[in-house]
Amino acid sequence: MHRYLSIDFFRGLTIAFMIIVNTPGTGEYVYPQLRHAVWHGCTFTDLVFPSFMFIIGVSMWFSFGKFDRKWSAQAGWKILRRTALLFLIGLILNNFPFLWENWDIWRIMGVPQRLALGYGIASVLVLTCERRVLLGLSAVFLLLYWGILNWFAAPGSDPYGAAGSAVLQLDRWLFGEAHLYQETVAPGLRIAFDPEGVLSTLPAVVTVILGWLSGELMAFRSRQKELLVRDLLSYAVFLGFSGLAWDLFFPINKKLWTSSYVLYAGALSMIFFAASIWLIDIKGWRKGTGFFLTFGANSLFAYFLSEAVVITLYAIHWGEGESATNAKDWIYNTVFQSLAPTPLGSCLFALSYTLLCWLVCRWLFVRKIFIKI
DSSP, rough: OOHHHHHHHHHHHHHHHHHHHHSSSOSSSSSGSSSSSSSBBBBBGGHHHHHHHHHHHHHHHHGGGGGSSSSSSHHHHHHHHHHHHHHHHHHHHTTTOOTSSSSGGOOOOHHHHHHHHHHHHHHHHHHOOHHHHHHHHHHHHHHHHHHHEEEEETTOOOOTSSOHHHHHHHHHHHHHHGGGGGEEEEETTEOOOTTSSSTTTTHHHHHHHHHHHHHHHHHHHTTTTTHHHHHHHHHHHHHHHHHHHHTTSSOBTTTTTTHHHHHHHHHHHHHHHHHIIIIIIISSTTHHHHHHHHHTTTTTHHHHHHHHHHHHHHHHHHOOOOOOOOOHHHHHHIIHHHHOHHHHHHHHHHHHHHHHHHHHHHHHTTTTTTOOO
16 A cells, blocks of 8 residues: 655654743743633634544554454554553653652643553554444544533533533542643633543544544545546545534534534545645655754654653753753853844754654654554
């Protein structure tokens, strides 16, 4: 089967932007589209994570070809091993580098954990269910999630708010507030709420399935790429308008990973992916793609590297009281704030940090070292 270079490109593109939006020089100065929506709504930044889960689903279609895309003990073992490894890495990052301290406030969930559970559950479903069953299950998951948020919200509370949501109630019951992320849920208000909660994993699985179905379509249209782009755009229009219509009743919200958000973000992922296919695999565009292909070749490693290094910079600190600082803030204040004490300086820090991570990945790429996780 023809290899789509656009898969590696799109994967690398999402990782590059994930690093950029995760590591501004300072949270005080960030361009609006490089911030997450405070609660309801969707910025460019809110599209990065679901785009990565989408492309994971696309990649699964091709990687599971070795198992004839059917369930087997061998496939099950690979899925279990990768799911457990991703979840474990996420746990380590949550308390890195102080692995033997702070047990009482160690966050349980997180981005790698969402990737792990989304990948693991979706993998079992796609290898055991036919296409029409997958479509039916996806619809059931999205509708069921909508129902659960309404049925199990705290009495008298907004079912789509943070404080009384079923998402928070389940996480609080499972882990306790001390083990949850401190999330900004309104301007100036942070509470114990995990944007990668257990319950919101249910609709996130559908995001991966949308990628799998797109991969299936790519295989079907492997010799008709123009028709593939047309089909992806057609499905994207349907999903996008469906998500916007559902938003009138069930708000688009990344932190709750609402069903309307799944459709809306999935549609935009399809549009961006279709554009990548058209530019790279149809028109043969190569200028500037090498940067993102480098990230795409070691995407998960690049993400984990970016998180581990910035956490380490925060952990290196000195001084006390008002004079206390850490290595990350010192670099930003000394170099980038002096250059441009505005969102531009904060963005330049993020771009420079992304370039640093890229240089490591480029060293691996040139030597054909691909770290599979």
